[in-house]
């Protein structure tokens with residue numbers, strides 16, 4: 068028997084799922100309590116170590132999320148919006164901390180997490196890395212220091228498998244810029260320029276998404292004015308940074324009061 072918190076990873080076969088499993092297996096402070104994949108996936112029923120091409124780990128991939136969550140202290144979930152919403156209800160029922168890395172959730176889907184957050188700890192962030200969360204705080208500060216003579220653009224680049232745009236990180240950075248400027252992002256956001264768009268509107272926050280190859284995740288916040296530019300940049304080269312942050316969040320959440328938290332809370336930034 069061990070008193071290390073037990074962690075369940077959802078989306079076990081995914082890019083982040085596999086990175087999270089490796090991170091928990093390598094950790095001295097947590098143990099892998101379970102792994103979940105969707106019904107019908109050919110990993111269900113297999114030992115996770117074997118499915119990932121290594122030695123057996125004694126943890127069988129299941130599609131019964133509630134049963135897995137009921138044996139654990141935290142669930143780390145990097146899957147898809149509808150799956151994450153369903154998992155939030157099950158994590159609350161099982162009394163697990165729910166760490167959500169899934170991006171592309173609509174405003175309604177985010178609001179639909181509220182009932183679960185009144186029962187358990189939810190830590191949700193579009194980017195779990197230390198570097199990006201620091202960049203969020205810097206962006207807020209720079210935006211607060213500059214006036215609307217500086218046009219703000221958020222430019223992001225990701226691998227060609229990514230299904231949502233702008234990225235969750237780009238939206239975090241856009242929100243921080245808008246907050247720094249004291250405006251609402253929904254009122255100034257400019258996405259997907261195409262054709263005769265007209266001149267740039269003063270005060271807008273623009274978004275550009277690049278998709279290609281195996282880019283892990285790159286984000287620039289550009290402040291462009293007449294005669295000068297400031298660029299704040301983060302470049303991820305290894306998904307381990309997201310997995311490390313997520314595990315930190317899962318451990319941080321132990322014993323905290325129910326509620327909706329983010330990585331700024333976890334990292335104390």
Ligand SMILES: NC(=O)C1=CN([C@@H]2O[C@H](COP(=O)(O)OP(=O)(O)OC[C@H]3O[C@@H](n4cnc5c(N)ncnc54)[C@H](O)[C@@H]3O)[C@@H](O)[C@H]2O)C=CC1
Nearest residue numbers: 078081082083105145146147150168169170193194195309
């Ligand atoms: N917050 C952060 O730091 C980061 C967030 N992400 C986000 O994590 C998510 C996953 O990214 P990847 O691992 O690259 O994607 P992926 O496509 O490689 O993996 C997704 C996994 O979710 C599972 N899944 C999808 N729909 C499901 C459902 N309805 N029920 C159960 N499982 C389901 C899939 O079977 C798969 O295992 C994306 O939203 C991505 O943007 C990715 C990296 C960092």
Ligand SMILES: O=C(O)C1=N[C@H](C(=O)O)C[C@H](O)C1
Nearest residue numbers: 170193194229234235236284
């Ligand atoms: O899908 C990804 O890969 C990533 N998604 C997150 C996002 O949408 O910002 C975080 C990271 O950039 C990788």
